[in-house]
Amino acid sequence: MDDPSAALPRIAYFSMEIALEDDVPTYSGGLGVLAGDMMRSAADLGVRMVGVTLASRAGYFRQEIVDGHQVEHPASWEPAQRARRLACKVVVTIGTREVWVGGWEYEVSTSCRQTASVPVILLDTDLPENREEDRALTHFLYGQDASYRLRQEIVLGVGGVRMLHALGIPVHKYHLNEGHSALLALELLRERGAAAASGRALELAVEAVRVQCVFTTHTPVEAGHDQYEHQLVEEQLGGLVVATLLRQLGGGARFNLTRLALALCGWVNGVADRHAETSRALFPGYDVHAVTNGVHALTWTSLPMQLVFDHHIPKWCHEPELLVRVLSVPDAEVVAAHAQSRQRLLHTAARYPGGAALQPQRMTLGFARRMTDYKRPGLLFSDLERLRALARRWPLQVLVAGKAHPHDEPGKRHIAKLLEWARQLEGEVPVVFLPDYGVSLARQLVAGVDVWLNTPLPPLEASGTSGMKAALNGVPSLSVLDGWWLEGWEEGVTGWAIGADGDQDAGRHAASLYDKLETAVLPAWHAADGRWAHIMKSAIARNGSYFNSHRMLRRYAAEAYWN
Template sequence: MDSVAYFTAEIGLKDDIPTYSGGLGALAGDTVRSVADMNFERFPYNFAAVSLLYPEGYFTQSISDGRQHEHYPRWCPADKGLVLQREKVRMALHDREVEIGAWRYDVRGRGRTVPVYLLDTSEISGCSNSEWDRKITLRLYSGGVYERLVQEAVLGIGGTRMLEAVGYDATKFHLNEGHAAFAVAERLKRCGDVAKVRENTIFTTHSPVAGHDGFDYALIHQVFNGTMPNNIHELAGCNYLNMTQLALNGSSRTNAVSRKHGQVSSRMFGRNIGYVTNGVHHATWASDAFRRLYDEELPGWRDDPSILSRAGDVDGTKIAAARNESKTEAARYLREVHGIHIDPSRPVITWARRFDGSYSHEGRLSSYKRPLLLFHDMNRLRAVLERSGAQLLYAGKAHPNNTAAKDEISRVVWHLGELKGAGINTAFVPNYNMETCRHLTAGSDIWLNTPRVPLEASGTSGMCAAMNGVPQAGTMDGWWVEGFNGRNGWMVGSEFSDDDTDSGGLYSIIEGFGTENAMSVGAIQTGATFNTHRMVNEYARNLYF
């Protein structure tokens, strides 16, 4: 039986294990959970995941004076159920050896247990490294170019060696984004045969924007001191080492994460890129109320989420009751954890995701996620919120080094305060994480997703909302191009983003909102397709074969 090694820079295992920052990590966690739910007959591969430990994790966010502030509390892996492995591996950086340890976390599902190995260079893993080297794996996505380079080296090179050390004989290597591309270089250095490396390597690309991780070759030669393969320039680019190009050229099979993203990636990379549309782990993201409802009315849904397509057979009053209970529970969570008060009897509109700041688009600076789109016409927004009685919630983090994204948060907080001053209930929910996402996706009435077309690779938070009967209002991008059917939410704008048109579309949706029960059934049925059980089966059939 083949054994898959799944490499990912971040992974969302549990709310309180801070080894994830956003959608990439949540997807990795959901992927592992779905594999764990399947026996070997349904998913005929061994499976293990590799990531980094990050003893100070991704930061904890607080908001004060309208600004984001970052905090880095240490966490103890042993307290979270992780087990330190006795094996250690070494890799050369500059003229020294860096020791790497690993903690194992077992994801136990309905069909098997999947091991996840989290690599670490710090003293809590018993590594005898210098003070600087102990900090290599300290924080997720921290530091500058050099820090990112050595982290990705630990993931790809150290991860490959660690799997061997613990006795996991990988025959398929799945790189979840280009961060892990040094696994290609490590295996190529050993065997010297590009064709052999390609034959058992699968690469999933998640970004629809050119200019992925890249490193100057002078830095590469300085750090790796001649240990890279001799033909690295042929695989990773002539002018600088492009991690995405290395992963592409080192893989026999590459996929994008939605149909539209596949089209965009094919044009961007100049080669045909197929796709496997992302999903979410249905049982993780359904609220307690909806899990009970599905258990009673749609038995078998936990093993076969396609059964959610029968949601139309469920009594509408029971769906409404589950929605009300989910909103009440979300209101309790926001009140007790964050001191935020919402009225569960009134509509709740939510925008929640990573803040990305600005990028260059057609000669001007633009925001890809567009958190400020809803505030484009404040007078009209105020009027439609007043008439509808809707409440407005925002949440999301900005990378600590992304000043433009942090400024976006400040502007959002200011606009929310302006609306609150007009008598509209608004709030910015701090420290957006998996737990917060579960409550917000279950406790909202409209889930907003407003990326600038065509910059969204997939997006998954709207799929989480759908598991709770919550419709999405989204632009024509990512998974929504495939998911939208007119019964599960609204399409905002067209294939060409325009802030005037798209914001006007959002205001019209809020004004006309009142068909939530019908939309709830359609949203739930969406979950029959957009789940990670379907996704991992497609990987097995089309990419792991």
């Protein structure tokens, strides 16, 4: 690394996935996109960080819709085309074998600040020194079975720490983005000679590691955390630490990576106020702070809207809090910028089945996220007759996107059902499914729809960030009160709430969703009195100015990193 400040300590940010570019498939969804935004804000703000993740040569997957069903295709990439091969290699023990780990360096920079960049290390086991099965360990993001996932986590956590040491990168603190990288804390214990420690010696070693480690948890339910049978963990970890220590730190019945991280990290946070409350209840006895997620403003603001901000709010990309000033920008300029993004999105959607029926005089509702049960993608279609009646009075159209994990059969059924509903509504309510949802498509969707819909089952939405991205583009949210929306919601100002806080009933949520569309959202959009322009600007000023990754990173820096 040629950075003249390379000798200064860095924050080492470990994440199983980091979204680096639109077409570099080292991410599957929100966790990786958040990590990428974190790296971009670090580059903008000059925060000394280094990212550590896996090369994921085979990516997550590319989605195709065939006969109404999701079909997965490989999404391979070649690191040599985007990153620089690192000269050094390290070795980790997995089971009874030594596995060599190489790496690539990718430099993250943004046009907001040309002089700074943040290195991201992409760990790679596809080396001639390794057996065939070990060469594939860093190929598939969240692929195969539990044993494969655990071995990947050994490469990430243990191999990542060793790689940073081999590169001579001094680390001030390690930031674990979710529990996937928790094994790095065991490696730090081992380095301190505590692999078989007990009593006071163990207490001192644990305390020293806790000072070094920061942990962000993203999952609000126990079942969502990575857990393994102790026998598998003891077999695969190859004696990194003694078995009694694994059971003591990782939980009794099963080895839980979140509990390991909680035990070995001195600063822990949830990703929204409500999520921190939920985490404290889930893991009593731990001090869980709340740092609400944010998104990288420059990355997620459309070019037409960027030009408006550049003209009226200089330095907004470096200081997104200045976006509060958008309220003084002429309505017509904000409306025109959104219209350009809207036109581009409708042009893209026209290439897919049903897209030719989309019309600019219809309000466009957007719903895009991972397709899984708790996201409740079918809530909008709970009552097709009422949806038809709404569209007859207030012209409405819907754009939907999202992938189901290859092993998530219920998620795949959600996609098939959405496509069936689209066929049933054809000619009355245009519904278009946009396949292969990723960063590029997401940027078009959050900028081009008119309203962003979010319908998770509370409290399972730890934070959510797609609505934050929409807000930067003047797109208000229509959302269940969960995650970040509990903090960003101002009824009729930044968007609208579906249901009451704490309510989990799907029937009441569906009724509330239709009521809000009928009595508030659709009438405001179709009105010609300027109400909608004020809502758009309020979403930018009140939500876009706050729910950004610059604010998030500044809080981490002040409270968790350099305190």
